[in-house]
């Protein structure tokens with residue numbers, strides 16, 4: 001029997017998009033759908049490990065994988081291109097090099113760093129956000145150590161703005177890499193400063209008390225000081241200005257001030273919250289036909305109407321859900337609404353140490369670090385089975 005084949009176009013090969021593609025290729029018979037995956041790079045990377053690549057504690061190449069090796073190329077056509085717009089009236093995706101028509105589009109292009117319009121931030125700060133950015137940061141830190149070793153005057157200042165999840169993980173990673181860099185470039189460890197600025201009144205604002213307390217304890221143990229309630233007002237190539245008039249000499253400024261939605265999704269009439277597209281309980285844009293938005297580009301809400309924070313955990317579940325939902329549409333079946341299962345949060349505090357809440361239980365230390373690794377391996381298993389787990393076992 002001949003079926004009307006549907007064309008599913010997935011935008012973004014991150015946690016959400018890739019999970020949609022690999023689930024869809026298993027769930028729907030080839031006679032019923034054509035699957036296309038569009039991503040600007042030819043690789044997928046572990047965003048949850050970019051802080052390690054940025055600090056230089058892991059080889060950056062170990063956190064990225066060719067997309068072609070993760071999908072079934074007989075089922076999914078991979079297109080390396082940059083999405084520049086959407087034409088939802090005509091059901092078209094506009095890319096730099098082509099226009100792609102769709103029956104269903106799944107938008108998983110992630111968010112962008114929040115810059116709060118701070119002058120100079122975009123030009124001079126480094127962002128821990130994607131693979132390219134973390135790689136650039138690692139190279140820059142190495143260059144600064146090299147320069148300093150040749151002209152050791154004053155201090156080598158590494159300044160971090162923002163102590164949310166990403167900032168906190170990065171600070172801890174940096175404390176592991178600095179002794180190695182000092183040894184390699186023959187820099188006296190006491191000449192290197194880590195300066196941490198938090199615009200909120202508390203570090204890790206919004207996180208459970210047990211996680212905050214473990215993280216604060218860990219910073220104290222390492223002798224890292226931080227200023228809270230201090231806004232960054234301007235950034236220059238080698239200076240960071242604070243609201244109280246302080247000027248900090250900065251060799252490297254890393255901004256970890258949070259994530260907002262993707263500007264590509266503005267101007268389509270989608271309802272936005274903090275730049276993220278509000279989606280309904282089917283991960284679809286209300287009143288727009290066949291447009292799903294998932295992961296950091298979207299915002300969905302719990303039963304109390306509160307927005308879920310953007311995490312890989314929710315992006316992965318939404319990706320699996322979209323594949324299921326599209327399968328139901330293709331087979332003419334009613335779909336159940338998306339139900340997010342929150343399993344917990346585990347934050348790395350450097351190699352062999354972490355803190356978190358898993359299924360309502362507070363965990364920390366080596367056990368929490370082991371849990372973090374288990375979570376990463378579980379993701380590898382979901383994505384590429386045992387062979388991918390084996391590949392990343394030691395990283």
Ligand SMILES: Cc1cc2nc3c(=O)[nH]c(=O)nc-3n(C[C@H](O)[C@H](O)[C@H](O)COP(=O)(O)OP(=O)(O)OC[C@H]3O[C@@H](n4cnc5c(N)ncnc54)[C@H](O)[C@@H]3O)c2cc1C
Pocket residue numbers: 011012013014015016017038039040041043044045047048049050051081082083084108109110111128129165166169264294295296297310311312313314315346
């Ligand atoms: C340092 C750090 C640590 C984190 N740790 C955790 C953690 O422990 N647990 C957790 O749950 N979450 C964690 N997160 C958050 C998590 O990484 C994100 O929520 C998650 O990556 C969102 O997935 P996504 O699929 O929406 O977007 P992404 O994973 O960002 O993927 C978006 C993809 O779209 C591509 N893309 C973007 N724009 C375009 C375009 N115009 N055209 C084509 N392709 C495009 C990108 O190249 C990328 O491949 C962490 C984040 C960071 C930065």
